[in-house]
Amino acid sequence: QVQLVQSGAEVKKPGASVKISCKTFGYKFTDNYLFWVRQAPGQGPEWMGLINPDAGVTTSVAKFQGRVTMTRDTSTNTIFMEMRSLRPEDTAVYYCGRVTFDFSSGYIFDYWGQGTLVTVSA
Amino acid sequence: QPVLTQPPSASASLGASVTLTCTLNSGYSSYKVDWYQVTPGKGPRFVMRVGTGGVVGAKGDGIPDRFSVSGSGLHRYLTINNLEEEDESDFYCGSDYGSGNNLLGVFGGGTKLTVL
Numbered sequence: 001q002v003q004l005v006q007s008g009a010e011v012k013k014p015g016a017s018v019k020i021s022c023k024t025f026g027y028k029f030t031d032n033y034l035f036w037v038r039q040a041p042g043q044g045p046e047w048m049g050l051i052n053p054d055a056g057v058t059t060s061v062a063k064f065q066g067r068v069t070m071t072r073d074t075s076t077n078t079i080f081m082e083m084r085s086l087r088p089e090d091t092a093v094y095y096c097g098r099v100t101f102d103f104s105s106g107y108i109f110d111y112w113g114q115g116t117l118v119t120v121s122a
Numbered sequence: 123q124p125v126l127t128q129p130p131s132a133s134a135s136l137g138a139s140v141t142l143t144c145t146l147n148s149g150y151s152s153y154k155v156d157w158y159q160v161t162p163g164k165g166p167r168f169v170m171r172v173g174t175g176g177v178v179g180a181k182g183d184g185i186p187d188r189f190s191v192s193g194s195g196l197h198r199y200l201t202i203n204n205l206e207e208e209d210e211s212d213f214y215c216g217s218d219y220g221s222g223n224n225l226l227g228v229f230g231g232g233t234k235l236t237v238l
Contacts, residue, residue, distance in 0.1 A: 004165070033225065035225075035227065037227065037229075043231065044214060044229045044230055044231040044232050045166070045214060045216070045227075045229040046229075047226050047227045047228065047229075050223065050225055050226075052223060057223055059223050059224060061226065095165050095166065097165075097166070099225065102179070104178075104179060105171060105178055105179030105180075106154070106178075106218070107218045107221070107225055108156065108168065108171065108179065109156065109158075109166075109168065109216065109218070109227060110168045110182065111168070112165035112166045112167070112168075113165050114163065114164055114165045115163075115164075115165050
């Protein structure tokens with residue numbers, strides 16, 4: 001049974017950093033890309049970036065480049081997302097998710113973590 | 123890139139049917155869209171993918187037969203029949219573009235479904 005389990009809620013002050021983990025279960029870790037999405041209060045989900053757990057290659061949208069680092073640990077089947085220089089507008093629920101590809105359906109974001117609430121407040 | 127628009131709210135009575143709508147921006151009528159259900163404390167749950175020809179591929183794990191999809195032009199629909207209390211949640215549509223390491227996702231603003 002595929003599961004993605006994220007670390008717990010965080011409260012940070014502006015200017016601080018946060019590192020969220022996403023531990024995967026139930027499939028071969030290196031077979032599927034994983035992604036990060038965030039959802040601010042009252043808004044739709046916002047794509048942040050993608051990691052290839054096999055090669056460790058990451059891509060992120062321009063908005064987060066230089067402030068977000070995505071990494072993985074193949075020994076624990078876990079990915080991490082670190083965000084620096086936090087601002088109040090970074091307050092959101094952060095989700096990790098898995099990508100599955102097949103030639104008939106294309107890319108599917110088929111399993112997601114439960115979300116991690118990050119609150120940035122002075 | 124595709125832009126997805128959803129009405130912010132929808133409601134229907136217990137046991138009735140409801141259809142949720144996701145609209146793509148002009149020029150993206152060939153795009154497939156995925157539906158996700160989000161309940162408090164849980165991450166998004168993949169429901170199914172839809173194109174203009176209807177469902178694409180398999181439904182998400184445990185999605186009941188009461189859920190169906192259809193598509194026409196720029197619109198993609200999720201219909202839920204015989205509404206149950208547990209269906210009350212937020213529903214988002216999403217799509218992907220790019221491929222491989224350059225894959226990106228886009229999502230609508232979500233529709234809050236209330237079961238009366």
